[in-house]
Amino acid sequence: MSAAAAPVRPRRNRFLAGARLLLGSPPALFAALVLVGVVLVALFDDQVAPSGANDVDVQQRLQPPGAGHWFGTDDLGRDVLSRVVLGAKVSLQVGVVAVGFSLVCGVLVGLFAGFYGRWLDTALMRLMDVLFAFPAMLLAIAVIAILGPGTTNAMIAIGITYTPVFARVTRAAVLGVRESVFVRASRSVGASDPRLLFRHVLPNALPPIIVQTSVSLAFAVLAEAALSFVGLGTQPPAPSWGRMLAEGRGYVDLAWWIAVFPGLAIVVLVLAFNLLGDGLRDVLDPQQRSALEAARARSGRRRRRTPGRTS
Amino acid sequence: MNGSGAQVRGVQQVRDPQDVLVRARGLQVHFPVRSTGLRRRRTGAVRAVDGVDLDVRRGEVLGLVGESGCGKSTLGNALLRLVEPTGGSVEFDGTDVTALDRRALRALRRRAVMVFQDPYASLDPRLTVGQTIAEPLQVHGLHPGAAARAARVAQLLELVGVDPAAASRYPHEFSGGQRQRVGIARALAGEPDFVVCDEAIASLDVSVQAQVLNLLRSLQRRLGLTLLFVSHDLAAVRHLSDRIAVMYLGRVVEVADAAELSRSPQHPYTQALLSAVPLPSPELERARERIVLTGDVPSAARVPSGCRFRTRCRHAFAPCPEVDPALQDVGGGHTAACHLHGVVGLEDPRAVRT
Numbered sequence: 001m002s003a004a005a006a007p008v009r010p011r012r013n014r015f016l017a018g019a020r021l022l023l024g025s026p027p028a029l030f031a032a033l034v035l036v037g038v039v040l041v042a043l044f045d046d047q048v049a050p051s052g053a054n055d056v057d058v059q060q061r062l063q064p065p066g067a068g069h070w071f072g073t074d075d076l077g078r079d080v081l082s083r084v085v086l087g088a089k090v091s092l093q094v095g096v097v098a099v100g101f102s103l104v105c106g107v108l109v110g111l112f113a114g115f116y117g118r119w120l121d122t123a124l125m126r127l128m129d130v131l132f133a134f135p136a137m138l139l140a141i142a143v144i145a146i147l148g149p150g151t152t153n154a155m156i157a158i159g160i161t162y163t164p165v166f167a168r169v170t171r172a173a174v175l176g177v178r179e180s181v182f183v184r185a186s187r188s189v190g191a192s193d194p195r196l197l198f199r200h201v202l203p204n205a206l207p208p209i210i211v212q213t214s215v216s217l218a219f220a221v222l223a224e225a226a227l228s229f230v231g232l233g234t235q236p237p238a239p240s241w242g243r244m245l246a247e248g249r250g251y252v253d254l255a256w257w258i259a260v261f262p263g264l265a266i267v268v269l270v271l272a273f274n275l276l277g278d279g280l281r282d283v284l285d286p287q288q289r290s291a292l293e294a295a296r297a298r299s300g301r302r303r304r305r306t307p308g309r310t311s
Numbered sequence: 312m313n314g315s316g317a318q319v320r321g322v323q324q325v326r327d328p329q330d331v332l333v334r335a336r337g338l339q340v341h342f343p344v345r346s347t348g349l350r351r352r353r354t355g356a357v358r359a360v361d362g363v364d365l366d367v368r369r370g371e372v373l374g375l376v377g378e379s380g381c382g383k384s385t386l387g388n389a390l391l392r393l394v395e396p397t398g399g400s401v402e403f404d405g406t407d408v409t410a411l412d413r414r415a416l417r418a419l420r421r422r423a424v425m426v427f428q429d430p431y432a433s434l435d436p437r438l439t440v441g442q443t444i445a446e447p448l449q450v451h452g453l454h455p456g457a458a459a460r461a462a463r464v465a466q467l468l469e470l471v472g473v474d475p476a477a478a479s480r481y482p483h484e485f486s487g488g489q490r491q492r493v494g495i496a497r498a499l500a501g502e503p504d505f506v507v508c509d510e511a512i513a514s515l516d517v518s519v520q521a522q523v524l525n526l527l528r529s530l531q532r533r534l535g536l537t538l539l540f541v542s543h544d545l546a547a548v549r550h551l552s553d554r555i556a557v558m559y560l561g562r563v564v565e566v567a568d569a570a571e572l573s574r575s576p577q578h579p580y581t582q583a584l585l586s587a588v589p590l591p592s593p594e595l596e597r598a599r600e601r602i603v604l605t606g607d608v609p610s611a612a613r614v615p616s617g618c619r620f621r622t623r624c625r626h627a628f629a630p631c632p633e634v635d636p637a638l639q640d641v642g643g644g645h646t647a648a649c650h651l652h653g654v655v656g657l658e659d660p661r662a663v664r665t
Contacts, residue, residue, distance in 0.1 A: 187393065
């Protein structure tokens with residue numbers, strides 16, 4: 001059989017091969033580099049930031065970007081670069097924790113609702129609809145009104161807000177997978193429900209969930225910024241991109257850099273999450289993946305051959 | 312002691328032709344038809360399987376033929392309780408399958424398995440074929456330990472004619488025929504007694520169909536399997552089967568040895584079905600008399616009263632709308648459900664209206 005001719009991939013290398021494939025596409029590589037950069041900056045923010053977040057220097061108020069302050073200074077003479085650097089941790093933390101919360105809750109709800117159907121589906125999804133019926137920000141504000149403002153409560157609020165999104169995406173994907181013949185085939189050899197759910201249904205329902213995760217991470221970063229913007233998230237004087245936008249708003253005509261640099265930071269992080277999500281989706285789909293692999297192999301061979309021909 | 316033990320074993324190996332492994336009696340699978348709107352009242356039923364009596368004998372290949380939509384796949388699924396029967400009984404090796412609890416059902420899933428029609432859809436694209444084949448082993452705790460399982464998977468792949476080194480590859484790297492071989496390997500992993508092949512060759516290329524057919528046949532002989540071969544392809548069924556059951560609109564209407572059925576079909580529907588099969592000899596082919604049925608198959612939601620074939624039968628006469636024909640012996644273990652062989656069956660209460 002032809003299988004003998006082709007080399008058999010060792011299983012250990014599948015993750016590595018996937019990572020290599022993912023990073024082979026320029027947008028995903030860019031996204032990964034940005035995210036690694038942001039994570040490193042967030043981890044070592046004390047070392048990276050040129051000064052403290054709240055080092056007020058009244059002599060240096062509203063300085064434009066320049067050699068002394070790369071991103072300029074704000075109305076209190078605080079270094080904008082330092083505050084953007086120190087704010088990265090808050091944004092990442094809120095994004096990851098809030099999305100992690102809604103991911104776990106939403107995927108479980110969607111998985112059970114979609115797989116078992118009937119009354120469980122109706123009950124769970126109506127509950128999600130109730131959450132979904134509120135505008136996301138309004139719901140988050142309501143949660144914060146109950147719990148009180150602050151970074152932790154913002155995470156909980158955002159997490160609750162995005163749970164129905166994950167539940168819906170998961171349920172829709174599960175409904176498609178549930179009826180597939182390979183699920184019936186597994187059942188026909190005696191596989192239990194947990195096995196069907198977590199070994200067959202969930203992995204096959206994963207691509208849209210992964211894409212949703214990256215999009216939600218982006219939205220969570222935005223939501224944290226928005227909550228902080230209206231004063232319900234991170235409290236002053238702690239640095240937060242959303243707060244900085246809010247504070248810089250009043251000076252836009254006078255000192256654009258106070259609002260623009262934290263705004264750019266949000267845009268870059270959100271973009272990176274989205275691009276990474278797209279790249280992951282391509283690599284996680286086995287059929288897409290082998291098509292990608294084939295394309296890569298072809299272009300790689302061409303690239304290698306070309307210099308030989310010119311010499 | 313030893314001698315007599317061997318003797319007993321010897322006696323057991325002689326196959327009793329009447330030894331029934333799977334016995335269905337009055338088996339029904341009705342799917343409810345509900346009205347649209349809020350109340351979703353039950354307004355009727357699609358009678359996919361409607362009172363089937365069928366015996367599958369130990370070690371035989373029983374072919375099950377019929378048109379699309381006649382309920383043959385549903386019947387195969389109901390025998391394995393992959394679809395819940397709504398009435399009647401199924402006995403597997405003496406135990407009532409319809410009454411099994413969760414544990415006992417799982418034990419049945421090792422002994423009675425299915426090979427599915429579409430080999431592109433029946434393998435999980437995210438698992439390697441090795442993982443797919445190992446699933447029954449894990450589920451039933453057979454060959455415990457990763458090394459033992461891998462060895463068994465390799466053995467199974469070899470059994471179905473796929474290179475064992477391919478265990479670490481994904482389904483999309485295989486051709487349709489190879490995938491179906493993998494599907495067969497999965498089915499055989501738990502050393503089952505009974506295999507339902509649900510249109511197992513229908514979605515394969517014609518050139519590959521014969522290979523898979525021959526593989527099934529040789530496996531059946533080597534492993535002593537009991538096979539229910541569900542297909543609309545009469546030629547394939549005749550090639551493979553010891554006996555053939557013909558199904559029409561949710562009911563088995565004729566059962567006979569494969570050769571006997573081809574030689575002298577007794578039910579008018581079987582006669583029509585057989586007359587549609589092309590013959591391999593041009594002379595015979597020119598002389599072939601075709602019985603062309605008029606009309607369409609009635610909807611399984613509106614089964615005609617009495618004999619369900621009467622609306623398309625050229626021999627229909629007085630008792631046909633009145634009495635629902637039962638399978639009756641027409642000689643030599645050949646059974647047919649037709650009043651031409653004597654009016655046998657229950658009077659249909661709906662007949663008064665027609």
